[in-house]
Amino acid sequence: MSRNLRGLSARRGLSEGLYEDIVGAGGSTQPAGLKNVAGKFMTGGAAVMSAGSFYDFLNPVHQGKKVYVCDGTACLTSGKQGDVRSALLKSFSEDEIGTMTCLGHCHSNDAFMVNGEVRLYETGNDPQELKPRTNADRPALIAPQGEIGDYYSLAGRWVSDLSAALGELELSGLRGRGGAGFPFHIKVRSARDAGSGQKYIVCNGDEGDPGAFSDKWLLEERPHSVLFGMLMTGLIIGADTGVIYVRGEYPLAVKRMREAVSALEEAGITGATDDNAGYRFRFHVVEGSGAYICGEETSLLNSIEGLRPEVRTRPPFPAVYGLFGMPTVLSNVETFANIHNILEAGGTHWASLGTDRSPGTKLVSLDGAFNRPGLLEVRMGTPLSVVINEMGGGTRYPVKAFQIGGPLGGLVPASKVDDLTLDFESFAGGGFLLGHAGIVSVPDDFPVIRLLEHLFEFTMKESCGKCFPCRLGSVRGYELLSHASEKGEKISRRLFDDLLETMQLGSLCALGGGLPLPVKNALRYFSDEMDGFFRKGEE
Ligand SMILES: Cc1cc2nc3c(=O)[nH]c(=O)nc-3n(C[C@H](O)[C@H](O)[C@H](O)COP(=O)(O)O)c2cc1C
Ligand code: SF4
Known part of the structure; x- marks a missing residue:
């Protein structure tokens, strides 16, 4: 089926692409427009609708908003989202404010998008220049x-x-x-x-x-x-x-x-x-x-x-x-x-700029918690402590962990920073993942369970829905964690471990399959915080 649809899309190639037509028609917000697109490409209305209804920007809820606050992980852990939102509430109603994940200003944590442009709340309308x-x-x-x-x-x-x-x-x-x-x-x-x-x-x-x-x-x-x-x-x-x-x-x-x-x-x-x-x-x-x-x-x-x-x-x-x-x-x-x-x-x-197995340099993104946030070009193999404490100048407040490599990357506790070097092997060997090397700080007073809820919620919203372990597993994980943190319901550890294993082994791609890594890191290194959310006597 998808090969047939692919063939129909390919007939017009890239210059008059099906994707652009779907976006141009307004996606699922404009069913009549999509019907025309389906006719033009001689494809089924359902196929075009299924593509047009997939994207956030083409969603009627999203389109009803006038301004979008960044709700990426770094903005969440920085605690600044509330300030940005409060400031925007002076000009916009609650209903007019949406969210976007993420606007890529993790170094300042105060970004929002309005009229198709990204602005910063603290430093004005021009995004601050990054000097790598x-x-x-x-x-x-x-x-x-x-x-x-x-x-x-x-x-x-x-x-x-x-x-x-x-x-x-x-x-x-x-x-x-x-x-x-x-x-x-x-x-x-x-x-x-x-x-x-x-x-x-x-x-x-x-x-x-x-x-x-x-x-x-x-x-x-x-x-x-x-x-x-x-x-x-x-x-x-x-x-x-x-x-x-x-x-x-x-x-x-x-x-x-x-x-x-x-x-x-x-x-x-x-x-x-x-x-x-x-x-x-x-x-x-x-x-x-x-x-x-x-x-x-x-x-x-x-x-x-x-x-x-x-x-x-x-x-x-x-x-x-x-x-x-x-x-x-x-x-x-x-x-x-x-x-x-x-x-x-x-x-x-x-190659000599890096290590034997991780040659070259790597760009590293430091979030707003650092004294010197922003972009670094780092020789592969550089001690992580040098990246964090010397190049990044350490953090402005006590930090207990760093989420490195995005939502599917590892959660590196501060106590492990001295053991790692910035390269693929060191991170994998330590039970983490270098990934794309974005570094998000988790402050001492930021609850680990809140971070895990955020990760499950992110996967739940972003899952493509093709396979059960990710589509359903992310929802069930989010429910278990949020019910534990908000309602005091205790989680069965056996059920939770089973869920993580099912997602890890049964997911088609690394969205569902990768989420268990930071969750397992959190359970291992922050057991003092997490154990209380699980039923006692069930290992
Ligand atoms: C859920 C998910 C999200 C991904 N997001 C990105 C991304 O934003 N950018 C990217 O280059 N690769 C991303 N990847 C990896 C790509 O699938 C792919 O491996 C990569 O683009 C290949 O390029 P590379 O070999 O140069 O790394 C993602 C993978 C998964 C499973
Ligand atoms: S694991 Fe990948 S393929 Fe499976 S539903 Fe999630 S995003 Fe889709």
């Missing part, structure tokens, strides 16, 4: 890009020997920065070897993890490093089209990426036809409509195609069956952004 810091002698990601002609001339140096370029990527050992750390060159090789027809490059700019704003910064401030990485990957695999999917909660990033794509075409670097100079490569910027799960790669592909963005079963993996069923290299913003540096400095040099 680094402990690398030669930063790979935050270095200025300079003039675009010069910047893209590097592609010309490699275009005559694209196998050598792939060799450098392999030498670098670059691992995906979107969370899973999969070796980049393997995907590229698979897609390159997957026949010679239409292929795509897709950049995952959905950065849904509350606490992370590094992709946002790259998209806004270093758009050409992302586009260069996509272009080079496209040349290597023989793709002529790149899609950058940017979440709608990042309007400035969407704007800057569109401007960067236009600048490239105006400079004659991309968008060429056969007769012109420049690369025959076209970029499309797709703006998300508010759905965390669209960060999961297969859900993201379905979203671009205008299908309901439920997670697809894998295999087949996107490298062989990706966008519109064609071979696709889909990677994270930061992954692509490293490619210029790798091809300029050489894979071996770039």
Whole structure:
């Protein structure tokens, strides 16, 4: 069924995409409009409605609001949400204030969106400029890009020997920065070897993890490093089209990426036809409509195609069956952004910035609890204590834990900070997850159960609904925890452990499957706080 729908969507391709038509029609708020879209694409009304009713921004409740307060994890634990809301209540009624998760200002914790623009409550209408810091002698990601002609001339140096370029990527050992750390060159090789027809490059700019704003910064401030990485990957695999999917909660990033794509075409670097100079490569910027799960790669592909963005079963993996069923290299913003540096400095040099198994540098987002909040470019393998206490200047108030790597990352107790280094292996070995490396502080006086409720509620709202363990498990977990904290009902530990195991083992993707990790960390390291919520004598 989905293959048939995919085929119908593919007939019009990207320039007149089904997704854009659904969004343009107003989604499920405008059923008549959706019927027209279904007719145009010769697809069923139900299929179009099921996609149009999925996204937050196309939901009638959301559209009835005038202003949206960020309710990401960092804003929650900072305790500032209440102040922002109270201030907004002077200009808006309670009914006019909605929420968005998350606006990517975890370093200031006072963001809200009004009229499609993000504003900050404390520092005024212009989002405060982030000045990233680094402990690398030669930063790979935050270095200025300079003039675009010069910047893209590097592609010309490699275009005559694209196998050598792939060799450098392999030498670098670059691992995906979107969370899973999969070796980049393997995907590229698979897609390159997957026949010679239409292929795509897709950049995952959905950065849904509350606490992370590094992709946002790259998209806004270093758009050409992302586009260069996509272009080079496209040349290597023989793709002529790149899609950058940017979440709608990042309007400035969407704007800057569109401007960067236009600048490239105006400079004659991309968008060429056969007769012109420049690369025959076209970029499309797709703006998300508010759905965390669209960060999961297969859900993201379905979203671009205008299908309901439920997670697809894998295999087949996107490298062989990706966008519109064609071979696709889909990677994270930061992954692509490293490619210029790798091809300029050489894979071996770039690798030496990190450890053997986690080469290179990693962008790290520090939330507003830090004395020096904001963005860091950190050599992989740097002690976590250096990141937190030296580069971040420690926290402004006592903090008992750090949630690192988003809602599906681990909950690192402050007592473990000295044991970890910032790389994939150290975190996995310690029972945590580096993920996308957003660091959210949990103050001493913030109840751990409140954090767990938030995580279950987040999963409950963001679940794509395809599999039971996640769809139902997140609701049941939220109920158990909220009834325990609000009504004093005791939780059966056996039932709770069973729930976590079912979610971990039975979920189709890492939304339902990853949630148990921080929950288990919390039960293990904060048993003094959590034990009282469980029935006694039941282990
Ligand atoms: C629930 C969920 C959300 C995800 N969100 C993101 C995201 O916002 N950005 C991202 O790059 N990867 C995200 N991922 C990982 C992607 O599925 C995929 O692994 C990644 O984009 C591949 O790029 P990489 O190899 O460069 O990391 C998410 C995965 C899951 C399960
Ligand atoms: S785990 Fe959740 S988000 Fe992932 S496929 Fe299952 S229902 Fe969808």
